[in-house]
Amino acid sequence: MTFQTLDDLDDGQRVLVRLDLNSPVEDGTVQDNRRFDRHAETISELVDRGFEIAVLAHQGRPGRDDFVSLEQHADILAEHIDHDVDFVDETYGPQAIHDIAALDGGDVLVLENTRMCDDELPEEDPEIKSQTEFVQTLAGEFDAYINDAYSAAHRSHASLVGFPLVMDAYAGRVMETEYEANTAIAEKEFDGQVTMVVGGTKATDVIDVMTHLDEKVDDFLLGGIAGELFLRAAGYPVGYDIDDANLYDEQWEQNSEKIESMLEDHRDQITLAVDLAYEDENGDRAEQAVDDIEEKSVSYLDVGSETVMEYSPIIRDSEAVFVKGALGMFEDERFSVGTAGVLEAIADTDCFSVVGGGDTSRAIEMYGMEEDEFGHVSIAGGAYIRALTGAELVGVEALQR
Numbered sequence: 001m002t003f004q005t006l007d008d009l010d011d012g013q014r015v016l017v018r019l020d021l022n023s024p025v026e027d028g029t030v031q032d033n034r035r036f037d038r039h040a041e042t043i044s045e046l047v048d049r050g051f052e053i054a055v056l057a058h059q060g061r062p063g064r065d066d067f068v069s070l071e072q073h074a075d076i077l078a079e080h081i082d083h084d085v086d087f088v089d090e091t092y093g094p095q096a097i098h099d100i101a102a103l104d105g106g107d108v109l110v111l112e113n114t115r116m117c118d119d120e121l122p123e124e125d126p127e128i129k130s131q132t133e134f135v136q137t138l139a140g141e142f143d144a145y146i147n148d149a150y151s152a153a154h155r156s157h158a159s160l161v162g163f164p165l166v167m168d169a170y171a172g173r174v175m176e177t178e179y180e181a182n183t184a185i186a187e188k189e190f191d192g193q194v195t196m197v198v199g200g201t202k203a204t205d206v207i208d209v210m211t212h213l214d215e216k217v218d219d220f221l222l223g224g225i226a227g228e229l230f231l232r233a234a235g236y237p238v239g240y241d242i243d244d245a246n247l248y249d250e251q252w253e254q255n256s257e258k259i260e261s262m263l264e265d266h267r268d269q270i271t272l273a274v275d276l277a278y279e280d281e282n283g284d285r286a287e288q289a290v291d292d293i294e295e296k297s298v299s300y301l302d303v304g305s306e307t308v309m310e311y312s313p314i315i316r317d318s319e320a321v322f323v324k325g326a327l328g329m330f331e332d333e334r335f336s337v338g339t340a341g342v343l344e345a346i347a348d349t350d351c352f353s354v355v356g357g358g359d360t361s362r363a364i365e366m367y368g369m370e371e372d373e374f375g376h377v378s379i380a381g382g383a384y385i386r387a388l389t390g391a392e393l394v395g396v397e398a399l400q401r
C-alpha cells in the first residue's frame, strides 16, 4: 500500500472526507444502496475517534434526471451510522464555511453536490484542479483530506484530485479495501475462459475499457445501452434515441468508430443479444427477435429470454466472470430477466466472479441472491473495470504523491 491510511492519522482533527454516494434516483427519490453501507464504516470510525467531519460527494450528471441535491443522502447516511448527520445546501459558500467552523468532535456535515460547483467538472490536470477556488477555500478549513471514493477515482475532478496536492491526504477504509481487492483481481491469472458481461447506461466508459481488455477477456456478453449500440454497428435498426431520450445518439457519436473496429477485429469474442424486451400496449413485457426488428419504434429495456439462454452456458463454462452494468432496467421487475438471469447463472457456478457498479450490484439483493455467492462485489463500476486493465486511477495516484 503506497498511500497513508486512517491508521496514520491522529484522532480528533478537522477532516474533509470525499465519499461516493452517487445513487440511483427514482422519481426524485434517492435509492439506498451498498455505497451507503460501505462508507458508513469509514464515517462511523471517524465519529468514534472524535473527528470533526465534513463530507464531499457528487450525485448524477448535470442535465440528467439523477442530478439532485445531497439532502436525502445526508438522511440515508444518518440511518446507516445511527448518528445525526447535518446538511448544508452549499459546497464552499459562506453558509458552508460557517457550518464547518461550528463542527464539534463527532459531528458530521454533508456539503452540497460537488457537481453543482463550476470548478468540479470538467476533467483537468490535478495541478489545475488544486488551484481552483473550490479547493483553495475548503483546504484552509481542515487539517486533513480523506478520499474514500475509490469508485469515482477514475475521474480527474477537483474534489478527487485537487485536495491531495495542497494538504495532508489519506485513504479511507473503502478506498483501502477496494484498492487492494481490485488490484489483486487485476493481477490474477486464469487458466480457463474469462467472460465479461457488459451493459448499463455508461456505454462510453465500458467501450473505452473493452478496447484495452481484448487480450484478458475471451468473451464479451453484451446488453443494456452498450449492447444496443453494438447491435446498431452490426447493422440492426436499434441503438438510437426515439422520443426525447438521450441515451444512445451522443454515445454513438463518441464511440461508433471504436465499436465498428472492435466488431471487425474481435467479432468472435463478442456475443450480442438475439432478442430484446419492451413494454407492450398493455403494459406487459414483450420480446422480439433482433432479426425481426424492421425499425425501432419502442424503447428496448432488457435483453430477451433467448439471449439469457445463450449467455448462461458461456458463463457455466467460464473460469472467471466480470460484470459491469446491467443488461436491462432491472429496477422494474418486468425488465430484470437479463440481469437477474445472468447473475443467477454466475451464482450457480463456482467460477471466480466480480459484480461491479453502484447500480448493478443492487440487483443481487433485489432478486434474492447473497453477496457471498460472488467472489467480490464492488461498489465501483467504471473504476473497477479500468483497474482491470492495469491502469492507475488518477484519484489513487493523487493520494500516492
Ligand SMILES: Nc1ncnc2c1ncn2[C@@H]1O[C@H](COP(=O)(O)OP(=O)(O)OP(=O)(O)O)[C@@H](O)[C@H]1O
Pocket: 024, 151, 199, 200, 201, 202, 203, 223, 224, 225, 300, 301, 302, 324, 325, 326, 327, 328, 329, 330, 331, 356, 357, 358, 359, 360, 361, 379, 380, 381, 382, 383
Ligand atoms: N436498456 C436499458 N434502458 C435503460 N436503462 C438501462 C437499460 N439497460 C440497463 N439500464 C440501466 O443501467 C443501470 C446500471 O448501469 P450503469 O451504467 O449505471 O452502471 P453501474 O453498474 O451503476 O456502474 P457505475 O458505478 O459505473 O455507475 C441500471 O440502473 C439499469 O436500469
Ligand SMILES: O=C(O)[C@H](O)COP(=O)(O)O
Pocket: 020, 022, 060, 061, 151, 152, 155, 202, 358, 380, 381, 382, 383
Ligand atoms: O457511479 C459511478 O460510477 C461514480 O460515482 C462515477 O460517476 P460518473 O460516471 O457520473 O462520473
